[in-house]
Amino acid sequence: MRDKTEPRASNREFRHSPRAFELGMTRREFLERSGTAALLVSLAACRPPTVPQPTAEELPATIDAATERLLRQVQLDLFPDDGDGPSAEDLQAYDYLVWALADHSDDTNDDRRTIISGARRLQAATQASSSTPYESLSANERDSVLRSFVASTDGERWVSLL
Numbered sequence: 279m280r281d282k283t284e285p286r287a288s289n290r291e292f293r294h295s296p297r298a299f300e301l302g303m304t305r306r307e308f309l310e311r312s313g314t315a316a317l318l319v320s321l322a323a324c325r326p327p328t329v330p331q332p333t334a335e336e337l338p339a340t341i342d343a344a345t346e347r348l349l350r351q352v353q354l355d356l357f358p359d360d361g362d363g364p365s366a367e368d369l370q371a372y373d374y375l376v377w378a379l380a381d382h383s384d385d386t387n388d389d390r391r392t393i394i395s396g397a398r399r400l401q402a403a404t405q406a407s408s409s410t411p412y413e414s415l416s417a418n419e420r421d422s423v424l425r426s427f428v429a430s431t432d433g434e435r436w437v438s439l440l
Contacts, residue, residue, distance in 0.1 A: 341376070344411075345397045349375065351413045352400070353440055355420055375440065389439055396436030400427050 303311075341349070350372050359365035366372070379390045404412040404423050412420060427433040 341379075341394065344401070345394060346372070347413050348397050348401055348411075349393070349440065351420070352397075352424065352437075355417075355424060356437070356440065371440070392432075392436055393439055396432065396439075399432070400424075400436075403427060 350366070353366035353371045353375075357364070357366040357369060357371060359367065375393070379393065400423070401412055403426075404410065404415065407423070408415065408419065412423065415423065424437075428437050
């Protein structure tokens, strides 16, 4: 059995470690500072990436006719008139969306920006793959396009706002 006055091997090694302790820093101070540094580095790594937002000039004051047709069709695809529940038309989903987006209490109105830019991205993706507007596709084609669009993080957020 070892003598209690004799330091443990790990303490001896720790006591003789260079640099931080030569500056007069105690073990407790070293652990506190390294813990703080680790926390700050991990918080910086968790910061969401900055996504360039469209400027006010890029966003129309009102939703144009093409975007309205696309949004109405997507809402009908999400809430179809199949007898299992109310459809998007029964719910007046588009009218509610327009009402919600007209809230000017928030000057930035990120939801409005997300919905309009998401509609543009969906239309661009549709026309890139089939050179046909989303509303002109068959129900199966629209379902396929919408599912692949929703698979992206931005697409999922966009659909959740509709």
